[in-house]
Each structure stands twice: as C-alpha cells, then as structure tokens.
Amino acid sequence: MNVTVSTAEQLRLTAAEFDLICQKLGRTPNFNELCAFSGMWSEHCSYKNSIKWLKTLPREGGRMLVKAGEENAGLMDIGDGLGVVFKIESHNHPSAIEPFQGAATGVGGIHRDIFTMGARPIAALNSLRFGQLEDEKTKHLLAGVVHGIGHYGNCFGVPTVGGEIYFDASYQTNPLVNAMSVGIVKAGQTVSATAEGVGNPVMFVGSATGKDGIGGASFASADITAESAQELPAVQVGDPFQEKKLLEACLEVIATGAVVGMQDMGAAGIICSTAEMSAKGGVGMKIDLDKVPTRQPNMKTWELLLSESQERMLLVAKKGEEDKVQKVFEKWDLPCSVIGEVTTDGILNFYMHGQLEASIPAHELVLGGGAPQYERSYSRPAYFDEIEKFDPSTIALPTDIRKTAEALIALPTIASKRWIYRQYDSMVGTANTNTNAPSDAAVVAVKGTTKGLAVTTDCNSRYVYADPRKGAMIAVSEAARNIVCSGGQPLGVTNCLNFGNPYDAGVYYQFTEAIQGMGAACRKFDTPVTGGNVSFYNQNPDGPVFPTPTIGMVGLLEHLDNKMTLGFKSDEDEIYVLGAITNDLGCSEYLHRLCGVTHSPAPYFVLDEEYALQQLVASLVEAKLIASAHDVSEGGLMTTLLEKSFSGGRGFNVKSPERAHDGKPLRADACWFGEGQSRVVVTVPAELRTAFLQHVAKGPVPVTLLGRVEGQSVLVDGNNWGAVVDWQRRYDTTIENQLAGCA
Numbered sequence: 001m002n003v004t005v006s007t008a009e010q011l012r013l014t015a016a017e018f019d020l021i022c023q024k025l026g027r028t029p030n031f032n033e034l035c036a037f038s039g040m041w042s043e044h045c046s047y048k049n050s051i052k053w054l055k056t057l058p059r060e061g062g063r064m065l066v067k068a069g070e071e072n073a074g075l076m077d078i079g080d081g082l083g084v085v086f087k088i089e090s091h092n093h094p095s096a097i098e099p100f101q102g103a104a105t106g107v108g109g110i111h112r113d114i115f116t117m118g119a120r121p122i123a124a125l126n127s128l129r130f131g132q133l134e135d136e137k138t139k140h141l142l143a144g145v146v147h148g149i150g151h152y153g154n155c156f157g158v159p160t161v162g163g164e165i166y167f168d169a170s171y172q173t174n175p176l177v178n179a180m181s182v183g184i185v186k187a188g189q190t191v192s193a194t195a196e197g198v199g200n201p202v203m204f205v206g207s208a209t210g211k212d213g214i215g216g217a218s219f220a221s222a223d224i225t226a227e228s229a230q231e232l233p234a235v236q237v238g239d240p241f242q243e244k245k246l247l248e249a250c251l252e253v254i255a256t257g258a259v260v261g262m263q264d265m266g267a268a269g270i271i272c273s274t275a276e277m278s279a280k281g282g283v284g285m286k287i288d289l290d291k292v293p294t295r296q297p298n299m300k301t302w303e304l305l306l307s308e309s310q311e312r313m314l315l316v317a318k319k320g321e322e323d324k325v326q327k328v329f330e331k332w333d334l335p336c337s338v339i340g341e342v343t344t345d346g347i348l349n350f351y352m353h354g355q356l357e358a359s360i361p362a363h364e365l366v367l368g369g370g371a372p373q374y375e376r377s378y379s380r381p382a383y384f385d386e387i388e389k390f391d392p393s394t395i396a397l398p399t400d401i402r403k404t405a406e407a408l409i410a411l412p413t414i415a416s417k418r419w420i421y422r423q424y425d426s427m428v429g430t431a432n433t434n435t436n437a438p439s440d441a442a443v444v445a446v447k448g449t450t451k452g453l454a455v456t457t458d459c460n461s462r463y464v465y466a467d468p469r470k471g472a473m474i475a476v477s478e479a480a481r482n483i484v485c486s487g488g489q490p491l492g493v494t495n496c497l498n499f500g501n502p503y504d505a506g507v508y509y510q511f512t513e514a515i516q517g518m519g520a521a522c523r524k525f526d527t528p529v530t531g532g533n534v535s536f537y538n539q540n541p542d543g544p545v546f547p548t549p550t551i552g553m554v555g556l557l558e559h560l561d562n563k564m565t566l567g568f569k570s571d572e573d574e575i576y577v578l579g580a581i582t583n584d585l586g587c588s589e590y591l592h593r594l595c596g597v598t599h600s601p602a603p604y605f606v607l608d609e610e611y612a613l614q615q616l617v618a619s620l621v622e623a624k625l626i627a628s629a630h631d632v633s634e635g636g637l638m639t640t641l642l643e644k645s646f647s648g649g650r651g652f653n654v655k656s657p658e659r660a661h662d663g664k665p666l667r668a669d670a671c672w673f674g675e676g677q678s679r680v681v682v683t684v685p686a687e688l689r690t691a692f693l694q695h696v697a698k699g700p701v702p703v704t705l706l707g708r709v710e711g712q713s714v715l716v717d718g719n720n721w722g723a724v725v726d727w728q729r730r731y732d733t734t735i736e737n738q739l740a741g742c743a
Contacts, residue, residue: 017041017372024364032350032358035302036365039268040275043536046371049502050534053375053515057529058522063491064530069368072113072193072264073181074530076492078556080449081187085119088127088180088457088496088552090535095177099144103177104152105238105310110181111158112264115247116313118191118254119183122431123444124153126163126179127457127496127550131172133412133738138167141175142420143742149179150423155240156247160424161432162442164457167412170465173540178496178533180552182455184446191254193263195277195285195316195342200260202274202285202340203322205253205329206246206312208295209269211303212237242311242334249332250313256328258321265312271305271365273314274348278362279369284347287340289357301350301357316342381506386599387466392585395595401668402721404594405638406730408673411593414635415734437565438647439486440631445560452557454488460634461546462587467602468510472517472549474602474677477610478633479553480525484614485629485680487564487621488555490525493518495532495551500544502536510547518549524611527553564621566630567647572686573627573709575652577637579613579679580604580661580702583670589634590673604676609701613678616701620682625692632679638672640681641706645714645724646731653715654707661702683709 021029021037029037043049059068063077073087091106107124114121126149131138153160158181195202253259261281263273270292274285289304299307317325322338329336343349348365350358364370398404409415426432431445433452441456458479464471480490495518500507522529532552538545557563584604591597620626632640641652660666670676684692696703707715714721721727 020372024370030358032301032305033360036271036305036358036360039271039306040365041371045268045272046367047534048372049374049376049536051367051373053512056515057519059529061528062526064528068529068531072116074492074494075117075190076530078451082446083185083187084182084453084554085114085117085185086180086182086494086552086554087113087531088178088494088550089533090496090498091177091179092174092498092535092538095145096174099141100148101237103145103148106177106179107149107152108238108240108243108310109266110179111156111243114181114183115250116191116262116264117185118189118251119185120251121158121181121183122429123182123442123455124158124160124180125455125457125552127459128165129171129176129548130167132169133167135172139739139742143739145175145177146420146423152238152240154425156244157428159426159428159432161426161434161444162456165417165420166461168546170546174538174545176498176538176545176548178550180457182453182554189254191259191262193277194261194281195283196281197260198283198342198344200319200342201317201322201338202287202342203315203317203325203336204292204339205315205336206334207239207242207309208293208335209304209307209309209312210295211299211307212309238310245332245334246311249329249334253325253328256324258317258324260316260318262313262315265314267308269305269307275362275365277314277316278348279366282346284343284345284362285340286343286349288351290353291337291339293335293337301352305350376502376508377505378508378512379505380509383599387601390600395585397667398669401672405672407594408590408635409639409642409731410734411589412735414589414639416732417735418732419736419739433560433563439563439565440482441486441488441555443486443557443563450559452560452563454483454486454555454557456482457550457552458482459548459550461548462592463602464514464549465546466587466600468513468547469517470602470605472514473521473607474605475549475551476518476521476525477677479551480527481614481631483553483555484617485564485631487562488557490527490553490555492530493522493527493551493553494530495549497534498538498545498548498550499536500539504544507544514547514549521607524607562621564629566628566644568644568650568652568683568709569627570685571709573683574689575654575706575708576682576684577679577704577706578616578682578701580609580676581657581666581671581704582674582676583660583664583667584674584676585670588636588673588675590636590669605678610678612699613680613701616696616699617680620695623695625684625688625695626682627685628683630681632681634675636673636675642727642731644681646728649712649724650709651711651713651724652707653710656717657704
C-alpha cells in the first residue's frame with residue numbers, strides 16, 4: 001500500500017509543468033511568475049489530480065441555487081426568500097505543525113467563505129482525526145486543535161453545534177482537522193466571486209498583509225515529513241476579533257450596493273483571488289502591489305502575491321463608489337485600499353512602484369482554465385487480501401457481555417467527547433436547539449421563521465479503508481440518517497476528501513472508489529454535492545492515513561415542532577429496532593479495539609435498504625408515532641441504547657433477539673456490538689403502539705421489539721447491569737481522565 005514515488009518521477013512531472021508554463025506564456029517565466037504558477041498549480045488550489053473524478057459527482061438538482069464550484073460555498077433554497085450557504089474544508093498540515101493556529105485559522109477561513117457570499121454564519125461544525133489517545137503527542141495535538149477551534153469560534157461569536165472525532169494509529173503524525181460553516185442569506189443579497197466592469201476599482205479590505213502563511217498552498221500539497229516543522233512560516237496566524245469586524249463590515253458594505261464581486265484571500269493569497277475572480281469574469285486586472293497594506297516593511301513581490309495572512313478580502317467595487325466602501329471599512333477600523341482596476345485583456349499585471357513584476361493570463365492559472373488536469377494510475381491495494389481472509393467464526397464469544405460493554409463505551413472513539421465540546425461555545429446566538437434536547441444531528445433555528453436547519457458531519461474511515469466504495473456510501477447515508485432521525489429532510493452535501501499521496505496507486509484506487517460510492521449515495525438521496533475540498537498528501541512515515549471522505553450535510557425542518565430528539569422519554573415506552581439485525585461484526589470498534597482484528601470487511605450495508613429505512617423514519621416522525629429516534633453506529637446497538645439513556649437518565653429493560661434477520665442464530669456480540677448499517681432505535685408510547693405497528697407493517701423494513709423504557713437501571717436478558725448513572729460516569733470521564741492537565 002505504501003508505494004513511494006521516486007524522486008525522478010516527481011522531478012519529471014515538475015519539469016513537464018515548467019515546460020507547459022513556458023508554452024502558455026510563450027517565454028520563460030520570471031521568478032515572481034513562477035511563484036504564482038507554483039501556488040496556483042499546487043494540488044491544494046488546482047485539484048489537478050482530482051477534478052476529473054469530482055466532475056462525476058451529482059452537482060446540480062434539488063434546491064441548489066448555484067452550480068457546484070461556481071462560488072466560494074454551496075447555496076441552497078430553504079424557502080421564505082432565504083438560502084443556506086455551507087461548506088467544509090481541511091486545515092490538516094498546518095494543524096500537524098502548529099495545532100492551535102492551524103485549527104484556528106481553519107475555522108476563520110471557512111467562515112470567510114460563507115460571509116464573502118453575503119451570508120451570516122450561524123453554525124460551525126468540525127470533523128477531527130487523531131492518533132492513539134494514549135500517546136503524548138496525540139494529547140498535545142488534540143489539546144492544541146480543540147483550543148484553537150474554541151478560541152477562534154468563541155471570540156468570533158458563531159456557535160460550534162456539532163462534529164465528530166475518531167482516534168486511530170493511522171493519524172498518529174498527520175491529524176485531520178476539517179471545519180464546516182453554515183450561514184443564512186436573504187434572496188437578492190448574495191455576492192459573487194466575480195470581477196467585471198472594465199475600469200472598476202479593485203480593493204484590498206481587511207487585515208494588513210504579513211509574511212505568515214507564505215507558501216501555505218504548496219505546504220498543503222506535500223507529505224508531512226520529519227522536516228515539516230521547518231515549514232512553520234507556512235502556518236497562518238489568525239485574529240478572530242479582526243474577523244468579527246470584517247464580517248460586519250462586509251455585510252454592511254454589500255448593503256450599500258457598491259460591491260460588484262468579492263472573494264476571500266485564502267489559499268495562495270492575492271494571486272489566487274485576483275486570478276479566480278478575473279478568470280470567472282473573463283477580465284484581467286492591473287494591480288499595484290505597493291498599495292497593499294502591509295504590517296512588515298520591504299515585502300517582496302512574490303511574498304505579497306503568496307502571503308496567506310488571514311482576515312482579508314479582495315473586492316471589486318463600482319467605479320465612482322469607492323467612497324461608500326472606504327467609509328464602511330473606516331467605521332470598522334479596518335484597512336481599505338484601492339490597489340488596482342479591472343482591465344479588458346484577461347491579463348494579470350502586477351506592478352511594484354511602477355515596475356511591471358509579473359504578467360500572466362488569469363485563465364492559465366486557474367482550475368477549469370489552464371491548470372493541468374491528470375488522471376493518475378491506480379490499482380487494488382494488497383491489504384484487501386488480508387480483509388478477504390477474515391473469518392468471523394475465529395472470534396470467540398465474550399465470556400461476559402456486560403464487561404465487554406463497559407470496555408466498549410470507554411474506548412476514546414465511542415466515549416463522551418464532553419472534554420472537547422465544553423471548550424466550544426454552543427449557545428452564542430441562541431439558535432442551537434440541541435443544548436437541552438439533543439438529536440442525532442444538530443438542529444439550529446432559522447430566526448424569524450418556523451424553520452430549522454439540521455446539520456451534521458459524518459465518516460467512518462475504517463469502513464472506507466475496508467471498502468472505499470461502500471464506506472463512502474455509508475458516510476453519505478449516515479449523514480442523511482442523522483438528519484432524518486432529527487426530523488429533517490436532507491438537502492445537500494459538502495465534502496472534505498482526505499487521502500494520502502495521489503501518486504500512490506493504492507491511495508488513488510481508494511479515492512476513485514470512494515468518489516463513485518459517494519456519487520451513488522448522493523443520487524439516491526437527492527443530495528447534490530455543492531462543493532467542498534480535496535486534501536491529498538495526508539501521509540506519515542508509516543504510510544497514508546485511512547481514506548477519510550468526510551461528509552458535511554444540511555437538512556431542512558419546515559417546522560421546528562417536527563424536531564425529533566434521541567433520548568428516552570417515558571417509562572413503559574416500547575423500544576424497537578428498525579432495520580435488519582445481522583451477525584455482522586465487520587470493522588466494528590469491538591472487533592478492532594477489543595478483539596485486535598485489524599483487517600475485516602466493511603459492515604453490512606445495502607443502499608436500497610438504507611433508503612427504505614429513512615423513508616420509514618421520516619414518515620413516522622411526520623405522523624408523530626414515535627417519541628425518540630437514534631441511529632445505530634459506532635459501538636453497535638448497546639451503545640445506542642446507552643446513549644438514549646444518558647439523555648435524561650432513564651433506564652431500559654431489553655431482551656436479546658434469538659435470531660438474525662436471515663433466520664440464523666444470533667451471536668450475542670454481533671447483536672449488541674456489531675455495526676451493521678441501516679438501523680434506528682425508536683421508542684413508542686403505549687397508546688401509539690397499534691398505530692405504529694400498522695404503519696411499519698406497510699413497508700419492507702424489519703421491525704424488532706427489544707423491550708421497554710424502565711426505571712433508572714440497565715437490564716439485559718433479566719440481568720441487572722447497574723444504574724444508568726454509573727454507566728454514564730464511565731462514558732463521560734474516560735477522555736477527561738486521559739487528558740487531565742491538557743485543557
């Protein structure tokens with residue numbers, strides 16, 4: 001699997017691209033121009049090894065208001081003259097080197113992608129991956145990342161409402177930090193990242209430019225090595241208070257009507273925003289770099305072009321209305337300077353003190369223009385042979401199911417993440433409805449309406465490692481399932497595709513298969529991919545990280561009254577499992593962490609069965625025939641039941657089903673700890689039992705009565721496993737105990 005690409009091969013490709021640049025320019029580029037191409041043709045900006053496959057994903061349909069990739073983030077209609085804007089992106093490499101600033105600036109950057117379109121961010125989520133929690137370096141990285149996310153989000157004033165975190169050795173030196181932002185915009189108030197109107201002024205607004213972040217896009221397009229710490233200047237430095245001012249100033253200046261187009265100066269800085277805005281509008285720009293506000297003297301041309309200093313925007317204003325823009329930014333005490341103008345020729349001409357320093361056709365720099373596009377070779381990874389050898393009959397049944405359950409809920413991937421989420425402000429803005437009544441997805445009120453947004457991030461990378469196509473389908477399906485279990489209708493997807501080196505044939509196989517699985521599931525659920533991020537080169541000295549195509553999904557609740565929560569509600573409510581209970585153990589935390597099996601097949605999953613399950617759950621919520629709903633995921637059925645207990649402290653009395661869905665005797669460990677997909681645990685009040693059973697009998701989804709809500713203890717097959725409060729204490733304190741002193 002860990003196929004090293006020879007230095008000669010990498011140099012050959014670099015030489016080929018240099019020749020291509022010379023061909024496009026008709027001459028040899030100067031140093032500044034070569035720096036511009038280096039940033040823009042990096043993997044991080046050009047998607048040169050992924051774009052051909054990304055184009056196979058469903059990119060239109062549903063409630064989409066702009067096509068995927070047209071703007072900084074996805075935009076979907078939610079009715080009442082409102083749109084939801086959302087996107088997820090990675091900040092993996094910076095977080096591996098400087099976890100606090102790496103994570104903080106990831107949060108800041110994704111919020112800018114939202115408000116640069118004219119939307120106000122109302123919710124943040126994240127998806128995190130780290131190595132083994134017992135390792136001291138992992139503790140350092142985790143503490144720094146969580147502190148960075150909390151610091152930036154809390155100061156900026158947008159609640160962190162949800163997320164996920166997994167621990168696995170494959171992420172030991174290359175953590176994954178994916179940040180998602182969700183915002184609301186009124187119809188007619190969106191702004192495009194497009195430059196147009198010859199003679200219109202090009203304006204720099206926001207924080208002054210420094211030398212932090214130079215080369216960040218190229219840094220994100222290379223493997224993490226022992227020398228990566230020397231790349232520390234490539235890590236940006238964020239200031240959430242400046243970003244808060246920038247947010248308010250940008251929304252205020254949009255309202256003046258003076259703005260033609262605007263884009264965040266994210267990866268590759270000024271060269272990226274000028275090139276992309278110009279190419280999109282079919283225009284060029286004349287830029288005087290000496291007019292860019294700086295916080296360090298004597299910055300060179302290439303430094304100004306490539307700096308990724310944070311909290312900055314490039315804005316094209318209507319000619320003659322510069323004063324309107326400047327007054328707004330003066331009010332908010334933010335730098336604002338006219339640095340150039342829009343031209344007709346499609347050329348980016350950069351000057352310093354009247355001297356032409358670089359001249360490049362904008363079209364040739366950008367994705368979809370002159371940037372190269374490749375389709376790498378790929379082949380089936382050899383480790384699949386180990387997966388195919390797995391024989392579940394070799395797994396001995398646990399001698400004590402209760403002790404196994406106790407060990408399982410104390411595993412870091414399953415245990416409570418409250419040490420983490422308590423560092424995030426989840427209530428600022430007062431729209432988060434999950435604070436006291438949690439659902440499978442976070443549900444955020446859309447103020448001024450009866451609507452709510454259900455938002456989630458999901459991906460089990462072990463499933464994707466075992467079967468990239470099926471694992472990616474499961475990631476999409478679980479995201480949709482969480483939204484449906486919360487009372488919402490899935491709308492659309494943003495993805496963050498985290499993989500290893502694309503020149504590794506096995507890694508590229510994982511990528512292509514995952515894309516195909518994602519596409520199939522998104523078409524099934526009518527959730528088009530609105531955009532996202534590809535992050536390659538997530539490697540450590542032992543090989544690539546697990547393939548991690550993180551799914552960010554947004555759903556709509558037309559009425560917040562339809563919100564469904566996950567916890568048990570009342571004694572005597574009956575507990576049912578919707579979906580097939582199987583003898584499947586594949587890729588479960590139980591099998592991997594407690595039985596020591598490193599290679600096993602992905603869990604049971606059939607896309608049509610998943611779709612039928614979600615249709616059933618949605619109809620039950622709509623008909624108000626259930627009191628709670630919580631899907632079965634990591635840790636299996638027992639973890640689901642315990643988590644339903646923890647939300648309110650109510651106990652349960654359940655009995656093990658005797659047979660699996662296929663009629664064979666059911667293994668106790670598969671019953672309680674297997675992670676077979678397409679299952680939801682619901683509770684039904686006694687007075688609704690008849691109507692519920694009549695409703696579920698109409699469809700193909702298997703329904704199993706497990707028992708009832710009862711008291712404050714856990715009873716399984718007539719045995720008292722102890723008080724819910726004791727189980728919750730174990731669940732809540734595992735990570736806290738390991739991270740004592742790290743806050």
